[in-house]
Amino acid sequence: MRKKFKLLCVILATSLMFLSACNNNGTETTNGSKSKNKSEVDISIVLKTLSSPYWKYVEAGAKDAGKKLGVHVTVVGPPSESEVMQQVNMIEDQLSQSPDGLAIAPIQADTVVSTLNGKDLPMLTIDTDSDFKGKLTYIGSDNHSAGKTAAELLIKKLNKGDKVAMINGALGNPAMDERAKGAKETFEKSGIEVVAEQPADSDKAKAMSVMENILQSHSDIKAVYAGNDDMAIGALRAIKAAGLDIMVVGTDGTEEAVKSIIEGGLYGTIAQKPFDMGYLAVENLLNAINGEEIEPRIDSGLDIVTSENAEEFLEFLKSME
């Protein structure tokens, strides 16, 4: 038995070595062809996830830029926004394929630092910033001002002393925390009372049950701000089911949210420009690869979507597909 096991190990090991020898040859030839075919620039983008519309728009923008600028773009991301370590692994796996540039949307700002620090290629952050050596720029809208803009949109329709509720992203998600902070500060400054504030992890179903619970004790609220559109739609469902009329504003500007605005569901959404973020990431990385200077902070801007401009915005979203 032991002998057989040893024999098996030896066979497996030798065949592996043989294989790796073959592989080395393979690498050399492809490297050779790579230097001949220099037009093919490889850009890797690691997002927080690819499983929600928002990140699909970022991906679409990056791919569109790739097509227009003649760059090969790879976009990857873990299955959900809570998979911190899997994202770090994905970054390592992208780096080991030696891309020419890397854009990253860190789930948590600190966790990617030791992996990326001082890596020898053009790198930038999108959506969420992180501080590591060698980062060229941060492309994103300001999450704090997204929350603030949403609150201001609601305040126009509210009176002093009115009660509102907030549905936030997962606790400890810095981007979502900033939005919540921006909204809360703005509400409180205008004398609007935030009577409930609960996390629903950016999840539609969770937001629905969170909203149901809030309505149990606060059926007199006038408005709800949700940190993203999925949660806004979940909250709206709970409100409709309870037969109440409460204004809901979300964030992100997803297709579902915009359609809901057109149908008289959501009151509005604050759209970041995910498509632009993806596009700008590829464009700026390419500029950096070509040796151009790029600005240390690039604002991708915000759009306010209400029933006034929802149709227009929907057409824009559809044109991206």
Next chain:
Amino acid sequence: MSQVLEQKTVEETKVFKQSQLSLKKYLSKFGTLLALFLLFVFFSLSSEKFLTVDNLMNIVNQASINALLSLGMLLAILTAGIDLSVGSMLALSSMLMAVVTVNIGMHPILGIITSLGVGGLFGLVNGLLLTKLHLPHPFISTMGTQFIGRGLALIVTGAAPIAGLPLLIQFFGTAEIGPIPFSFLLVLVVYIFMHIFLSNTKTGRHIYAVGGNKEAARLSGINVDRVLITVYTISGLMAGLAGIIMSGRVNSAFPLAGLQYETDAIAAVIIGGASFFGGVGTVWGTAIGVMIIAVLRNGLNLLNMSADLQMAVIGAVIIGAVYVDVLRQRKRKKNKN
């Protein structure tokens, strides 16, 4: 004369049966190793970056956390139990380690002791819940402590991550000796110790006995409660150690660390040939199970397969592995009959 001949033929058929049996055993024992090898071949052929020193070191580095959690899980599964709280224990112990070293500013060695201590204590509680409160199955008790641990980890800092750990703790996750990650060597040492513990100590053998048949073990004078408490405490310790490596690697502790890691650990143990029915499983089998999952994840990443599809692939592998376990069980029953 004829009697002697008959005896001989009987003996011959016995020998023949045995050799056939050992071939089957051989296949079921090394089938997973073969599967790992085939994965290596497949990924080497489909991605030129797979079989490079850098990438292989990436794989063992990425595997180290699951490797430790799986070891604790192996012990629990050997006793026909399960430990669903490993991920939460990892999060809680690493958060408290970060509080001790970063927020309070104590010596990193105290932080390391905190992490191991919290993990061990939490595991001890799992064991006590199971044996003293007589909760029906560790699935229930560790599911409860899974939520408790995650909740506490979130409460510690109001859900905020803690960054900027001391160098000594970072060393656990990032140090390299030559091209080899320190964490991998540490895991290797722990595996060797665990192998010796399981195969050469009385407690180790008792763990198998309890898993094989709890009542029989009790009747033969084994202190079943003490064995179970030891098992869950070790699992907690492993989670504490994994917490040190993980937060060292990313230089921060965060309360959602290790979310759903129990599934990867269970998968590794089962793919590694351990049986959910208890009493069957080895440390090296688990090591291969851990490597299969790590190689799958890494290889599929290199092929840029979407994360969603990866989940489906890994799910299929788990079902396949459990089905093999079921087949083995059937054979075992047949052989007994």
